[in-house]
Structure formats: structure tokens, C-alpha cells
Amino acid sequence: MTTMAILTDVTRCIGCENCVAACRETNETGTDAPYRWQGHPNDLSSTRWTTLKPAPEGRFARVHCRHCLDPACAAACPVGALKATAEGPVTYDPVICMGCRYCMMACPFRMTRYEWESPTPRVRKCILCYDKIKAGELEQPACTSACPTQATIYGSRDGLLAEARRRIQDNPELYIDHIWGEEEVGGTSVLYISDVDLDTAGWPAKLGTKARPELARKVLHTVPFTFVGVAMACAAVQWTFERRKKVAAVKGQDSTVDNCESGQETDSE
Numbered sequence: 001m002t003t004m005a006i007l008t009d010v011t012r013c014i015g016c017e018n019c020v021a022a023c024r025e026t027n028e029t030g031t032d033a034p035y036r037w038q039g040h041p042n043d044l045s046s047t048r049w050t051t052l053k054p055a056p057e058g059r060f061a062r063v064h065c066r067h068c069l070d071p072a073c074a075a076a077c078p079v080g081a082l083k084a085t086a087e088g089p090v091t092y093d094p095v096i097c098m099g100c101r102y103c104m105m106a107c108p109f110r111m112t113r114y115e116w117e118s119p120t121p122r123v124r125k126c127i128l129c130y131d132k133i134k135a136g137e138l139e140q141p142a143c144t145s146a147c148p149t150q151a152t153i154y155g156s157r158d159g160l161l162a163e164a165r166r167r168i169q170d171n172p173e174l175y176i177d178h179i180w181g182e183e184e185v186g187g188t189s190v191l192y193i194s195d196v197d198l199d200t201a202g203w204p205a206k207l208g209t210k211a212r213p214e215l216a217r218k219v220l221h222t223v224p225f226t227f228v229g230v231a232m233a234c235a236a237v238q239w240t241f242e243r244r245k246k247v248a249a250v251k252g253q254d255s256t257v258d259n260c261e262s263g264q265e266t267d268s269e
Contacts, residue, residue, distance in 0.1 A: 001086035003069070003189060005157035006128070006144060007164055008062050010194035011174060012151035015052055015060040022146035023050045023064075026129060026138075046115040046124040050143055053201045059194070061201030062143075062152060065090065065111045065126040066181060067189035070211035076106035081123070088157065088189035089128035097123060108185050109202055128189070157189060164193045186211030 023029070029047045042051055050064035071090045074082040081097035084090050103123060104112045115121035129141040138145070140154040147153075153160070161182060168175045180192035184207045192198060199205050 003086070003157040004088040004128075004154065005067075005160050005189040005191055006141065006152055006154055007160040007191045007193070008152040009167070010055060010059050010061050010151070010192060010196065010198070012149045013052070013060045013062065014149055014151070016148065017052055018146040018148060019062060019143035019152060020048065020050055020052065022142040023126070024048070026132065026142035029124070044111065044113055046113045046117070046122075049113075049124065049126045055194070055198060055201050056196040059196050061192070061194070061198055063111075063202045064143075064190070065128075066109050066185075067126075067128060068108075068185055068211070069187040069189065070185075072106040072108060072185075072211070073103035073112060076102040078102065085130065087130070087134075089130040090125075091127050091130050092123060092125060094122040099123075108204070108207060111202070157191075160191055164191060167193060183209040185209070 024047070027049065029049060032041060032045065032047050042048070044051055044063060050062060052060045053063045055061045067088060067090045069084070069088075071082065071084050074080075074084050074090060077097075078100065079096050079098055081093045082090060082103055083093075099121060101114060101123070104110075104114065112123050112125045114123055129138050132138040133140070144152050144154040153163075155163075161179065164179045164182075168177055168179075174195050175193055176195060176197070178193075180194070180198055180203050181188035181190055184203070186209065192203070
């Protein structure tokens with residue numbers, strides 16, 4: 001199975017946000033709202049799965065789920081709501097999601113968002129239009145199709161890596177000699193090349209090349225013990241309260257008996 005990916009060339013992005021509009025329309029995410037838990041109305045949110053973030057020297061970098069080859073979010077999900085597909089995208093099933101938000105804590109890029117405003121909240125993130133491509137409704141993600149300058153393109157990961165290397169080699173004076181996503185956290189299906197550093201656009205400087213799922217799995221292995229521990233603690237608290245109620249009830253009965261006996265003795269006198 002060919003792993004598909006996206007390559008974003010920051011030098012070609014003009015900041016038009018056609019990709020943002022196409023994502024919203026295709027996935028029917030709704031209208032953006034300046035929720036108080038959002039740092040900025042243009043930040044990623046449950047209704048904004050991709051956005052543009054200012055980069056140095058007037059550049060723009062598109063921000064959305066990186067679709068890690070070995071995703072920590074999927075490893076952290078205790079019910080398998082998030083899954084890495086053979087084609088590359090990391091998908092999400094809201095039907096089985098229990099809303100624990102372990103995926104949000106596990107993501108090294110902090111790309112997943114939660115529907116805090118909804119009475120039945122779900123985790124929301126880019127899925128590279130996987131369902132629609134799989135069903136034959138789209139040939140490529142809506143965002144890449146909508147880009148007027150081909151600043152973001154879709155294709156096989158190997159092919160895009162080769163294209164990225166070609167551009168860097170052909171224009172060494174323009175590009176930084178680095179492909180973001182080639183090795184970070186084990187590799188991602190969202191790749192970037194740029195003439196400016198992308199630390200400020202969601203690529204932390206100290207990510208490293210090691211995949212993060214092992215850390216997530218270690219945390220996840222503690223979940224059953226945590227649930228058992230919490231259940232035992234709740235049971236102990238409940239038993240303590242019930243015991244106190246019974247003791248109080250017995251003392252109340254004893255007090256009533258004592259008062260009655262005291263009253264009888266007074267009458268007899």
C-alpha cells in the first residue's frame with residue numbers, strides 16, 4: 001500500500017486561506033467562533049481543522065494534523081477511536097470515542113481539538129479527507145485541490161520527499177536544507193520545506209526523531225490500574241459514609257431510649 005502525504009512549500013504560500021475555506025466546506029465543520037478557550041479566532045479549533053500561522057519574514061505556514069506514521073494519539077486511545085491507516089492519514093471514529101482526551105495529551109504537536117461548546121463533544125482534527133477519497137468522492141484532499149499556487153500538494157510520501165529534495169538541491173540559496181516531517185517523531189505524512197525556520201509554526205525544536213507512541217503506551221497501561229484505584233477509593237469513601245450514618249442512627253436511637261427512660265423516672269418520682 002502506497003503511503004500518501006502532503007508537501008507544503010512555505011515559499012509558495014500567499015496566505016489566501018483557500019485551503020481553510022475548502023476544508024470547512026468539505027467537512028461541514030461550521031462557522032468559526034471566538035471561543036474563550038481559543039488563544040485567537042484563527043487558531044485551530046473544533047470548527048477550524050487547518051489554519052495559516054504567521055512565520056518569520058512575512059511567510060505563512062499551514063497548520064493541521066501532521067498524520068504521524070506511528071501516531072502517539074492512536075497509541076494513547078484506549079478504545080481505538082484514532083487509527084493510523086496504511087494509506088497515511090490518521091482517522092477518527094466519533095462513535096466509539098469516549099471523550100477521555102488522552103489523544104490530546106499524547107500528540108507531540110498539540111493538533112487535536114475538542115468540541116467544548118457541544119453537549120455531545122467529539123475530538124476534531126484533519127483526516128486528510130480520507131473517507132471521501134476512499135469513497136471516490138475526491139481525488140485528493142480539499143485543501144490541496146484549492147491551493148492556487150500549489151504551495152501544498154498531494155501525492156505518495158516517497159514521491160513528495162524526492163520532490164522536496166529536488167527543490168532544495170536546485171535552489172540551495174532559497175531553501176533551508178531540511179524537510180520537516182521526514183524524520184521528526186518517526187516521520188509524518190505532512191511534510192514541509194521552507195526558507196525560514198518553522199519552530200513558531202508548530203514544529204518544536206526538540207521533537208527528536210524517535211516516535212512517541214511508546215510513551216503514550218506506558219501512560220495508557222496505567223489506565224486500568226487508575227480506574228481500579230479510583231473505584232476502590234470511591235467504594236471506601238462510600239463505606240465510610242454509610243458506616244457513619246449507621247453509627248449516627250444507632251446513637252440517635254440510644255439517645256431516644258435514654259430520654260424515654262429518664263422521663264419515666266421523673267414521672268415515678
